[in-house]
Amino acid sequence: xxxxxxxxxxxxxxxxxxxxxxxxxxxxxxxxxxxxxxxxxxxxxxxxxxxxxxxxxxxxxxxxxxxxxxxxxxxxxxxxxxxxxxxxxxxxxxxxxxxxxxxxxxxxxxxxxxxxxxxxxxxxxxxxxxxxxxxxxxxxxxxxxxxxxxxxxxxxxxxxxxxxxxxxxxxxxxxxxxxxxxxxxxxxxxxxxxxxxxxxxxxxxxxxxxxxxxxxxxxxxxxxxxxxxxxxxxxxxxxxxxxxxxxxxx
Numbered sequence: 001x002x003x004x005x006x007x008x009x010x011x012x013x014x015x016x017x018x019x020x021x022x023x024x025x026x027x028x029x030x031x032x033x034x035x036x037x038x039x040x041x042x043x044x045x046x047x048x049x050x051x052x053x054x055x056x057x058x059x060x061x062x063x064x065x066x067x068x069x070x071x072x073x074x075x076x077x078x079x080x081x082x083x084x085x086x087x088x089x090x091x092x093x094x095x096x097x098x099x100x101x102x103x104x105x106x107x108x109x110x111x112x113x114x115x116x117x118x119x120x121x122x123x124x125x126x127x128x129x130x131x132x133x134x135x136x137x138x139x140x141x142x143x144x145x146x147x148x149x150x151x152x153x154x155x156x157x158x159x160x161x162x163x164x165x166x167x168x169x170x171x172x173x174x175x176x177x178x179x180x181x182x183x184x185x186x187x188x189x190x191x192x193x194x195x196x197x198x199x200x201x202x203x204x205x206x207x208x209x210x211x212x213x214x215x216x217x218x219x220x221x222x223x224x225x226x227x228x229x230x231x232x233x234x235x236x237x238x239x240x241x242x243x244x245x246x247x248x249x250x
Contacts, residue, residue, distance in 0.1 A: 009067060013156040014050040016071045018042055018147060020078030025143060026089045027131065029082070032113060045147070053151040070157055080165040081150060085143070087172040088243050092130040092233060094180035095187075096123030096226075102191045103222030104215060122226060130233050137237050175243060183236070187225040194221055 019042050022028045028041070100122045112119035134140075194217060202210045 010055045010156060011046065011050045013055070013070060013074050014053060015042070015046040016074040017078040017150070017156070018045050018049065020075045021082045021147060024079060024082035025085050027135070027140060028143065045144075049147065049151060050156075054155045055157050074156065076165065077150070077154065080169060081146060084168050084172040085146070087169070087176045088179075088240060091176050091179045091183065091240075092236065093119075093123040093127045094176060095183040095229075096120070096126040098180065098184040099123075099187050099222055099226055099229075102187065103219050105219070105222075122222075126226070126230070126233065129230060130236070133234050133237050134240070139237065139241070142241055179243075183229070183232070187222070187229065190221055190225050191218070194218065 022038065022042055022045075028038070097120060100120050103122070105120065105122065109118045110121050110124060111117075112124055194214075198210050198214050198217075201208060201213075
């Protein structure tokens with residue numbers, strides 16, 4: 001009986017971390033994936049990792065209160081890992097939103113079929129292209145590798161300090177903004193040149209309706225720059241994997 005209780009606590013700790021991780025991580029946590037598939041996938045991964053992962057505590061000496069605290073720590077760690085991935089995964093969508101604002105499409109919204117939330121068309125298009133390239137490069141295996149590395153660094157029953165988790169999330173957030181601006185930099189430069197040209201035309205031909213002319217020019221330039229930008233997303237997939245290894249609190 002004691003052996004069953006000992007194994008059960010270890011299984012629940014592994015289940016808690018993996019469930020919290022898959023709850024927020026992209027691809028696996030989308031609302032478009034049926035709940036039954038999510039539950040089956042979570043249980044399958046839990047069974048696998050509970051058989052190979054070590055445990056940092058002796059389950060026979062753990063009280064009920066300590067067990068609750070251990071499960072809370074596992075959930076916190078899993079959520080922190082997932083949040084870091086979500087922030088880095090949002091770089092392409094963030095760049096798309098910068099493009100949409102420059103094109104004057106900030107108010108255009110659609111329903112994202114993947115997450116079930118409201119999104120903007122250009123950002124969603126770029127995100128879908130990135131997801132296709134990411135999955136075609138076996139990027140989903142990277143998520144499984146992250147779970148495995150988390151148990152190598154912090155076995156079930158142990159947890160990094162709050163400072164380590166907070167630093168990882170903050171660093172991932174700052175990386176998202178810097179990388180998003182870097183990806184959108186050529187587009188911003190192109191729109192800056194367009195604004196200068198329109199300003200010169202406004203001075204040379206005062207009777208010209210610059211606002212009326214600028215709208216189709218901004219949309220056309222934005223679509224042209226996005227089309228030029230798409231091939232560079234493939235290179236971002238490899239960079240994304242590199243960031244995972246550097247920013248995750250493992």
